Amino acid sequence: MKKLIPLLFLGLALAGLMLLLNACDRNSGDSGPSPQTGAGGSMARFAISGNTLYIVSKQSLEVYDINQGGNPTRAVTKNLGVGIETIFPYQKNLFIGAADGMYIYNNASPNDPVLLSKYTHVLSCDPVVVQGQYAYVTLRAGVNCRPGGSFSSLDVVDISDPSKPQMVNSQRMDTPYGLGVSGNKLFVCEGDKGFRVMDITDRKVPVQKRLFQEVPSYDVIVGNNHLIITGKDGLFQYKYDESDSIAYLSKIPVL
Numbered sequence: 001m002k003k004l005i006p007l008l009f010l011g012l013a014l015a016g017l018m019l020l021l022n023a024c025d026r027n028s029g030d031s032g033p034s035p036q037t038g039a040g041g042s043m044a045r046f047a048i049s050g051n052t053l054y055i056v057s058k059q060s061l062e063v064y065d066i067n068q069g070g071n072p073t074r075a076v077t078k079n080l081g082v083g084i085e086t087i088f089p090y091q092k093n094l095f096i097g098a099a100d101g102m103y104i105y106n107n108a109s110p111n112d113p114v115l116l117s118k119y120t121h122v123l124s125c126d127p128v129v130v131q132g133q134y135a136y137v138t139l140r141a142g143v144n145c146r147p148g149g150s151f152s153s154l155d156v157v158d159i160s161d162p163s164k165p166q167m168v169n170s171q172r173m174d175t176p177y178g179l180g181v182s183g184n185k186l187f188v189c190e191g192d193k194g195f196r197v198m199d200i201t202d203r204k205v206p207v208q209k210r211l212f213q214e215v216p217s218y219d220v221i222v223g224n225n226h227l228i229i230t231g232k233d234g235l236f237q238y239k240y241d242e243s244d245s246i247a248y249l250s251k252i253p254v255l
Contacts, residue, residue, distance in 0.1 A: 041219035041230070042088060042127035042178040049089045052110040056080075056087045056096060065111055075111035090130040093162055097126045102137060104162045119157055119165040127219075131181045133160040134168075134203050138176035138188060152176055154188060156204050168204045178219030180227070185240070187227060189217035195229060197246065209244050 046055045053064040053072060061078040083099030094113055096103040101120040105113035125140045135157040141150050154176060156169040175191040186198040186206050194213035198206040218230045227238040227246075234254040240246040 041221050042129045042180060043086050043219045045085075045087065047087050047089045047094075049094075049107065050110055052107070054087055054089065054094060054107075054113075056084045058082065058084055060084065061087075061094075061096065061105070061113065063111055063113065076113075078105075078113065078115075085125060086127050088128050088130060093130075093159075095128045095130055095135060097128045097137070099125070102126065102128055102135065102157070102165070104159065104165065106162070116162045117165055119167070125177075127178045129179050129181045130159065132203065133158060135159050135165070136179060136181060136186060136206070138173060138179055140173075140176050154179075154206060156206070158204075169206075171206070177217070178230075180220040180222035182222040183242070185222075187220050187222060189220055189229065191218065192216045192232075195220065197240075197244065210246070212246070 046053065048054075048066070051065065051067045052075070053066050055062040055064070059082050060080055061084070063075040063077070064072045065075045066072045080096065080098065080103060084096060085099065086097035088095045088097075089107070092106060092108050093116070094105040094107050096105065101118050103118050104116045106116050107113040119135075119137075126137050128135055128137045130136070137155045137157060139153045139155060141152045152173045152175060153170050154173050155167055158166045158168045173188065173190065174193050177189040177191055179186065179188045181187070181200070184199060184201050186200045188196040188198060190196060194211055194215055195217035196208050197210040197212070199209050200206050215229060215236050216232045220230075221228045225240055226249075227240065229236045229238065233251070235252040237249040237251070238246050239249055
């Protein structure tokens, strides 16, 4: 399983890119003003925003200028410490998940992001997604994430002032991995326990509406009323609407 999951994440990133390109062809792009031009899951280690590629290693943020796609050039390297895990671009900021917190970088100057703040938490694995003035962060307990037998949680962080992030809510989860958000819905992958559909009409208080236990889920891309989810056996596609209706569409096996 440890070898399989990274392959699924790679497949999810590629599938998400295809989903985004297909959405652009239908002229039905994201309703938000984000400059992000590539779609990846919340557990991705790379992202494209405009003509800039961002890659996080275990201890740094690597920035590449890709104006000339065939000849990318490194613009800058930002040393972040240790335990860097994920990156999520939203509007003019980069949200970087680390074992001990969430870094917020302003990328108004894409080739030279500037650190605004750090939301600190106890040691944990912490994918993050953002919508509006709130960031949603899953903190997973376990031997390799949050040691010591503590609990897993979903944190809601107010980022209306990115220089001063404030946690406004926290609730227990089982084994949360990646997550995705769109409109009034938050989707949380719970590993072998499936994935949750949560209502965020009240942005600060996610409320569970449904739990799908039939598909072990590790990460998700949300777009145009479609979900692409990584599971044990491959990539799963669902469609959903503004009600609580979610329908299975297809599966891409990954051996």
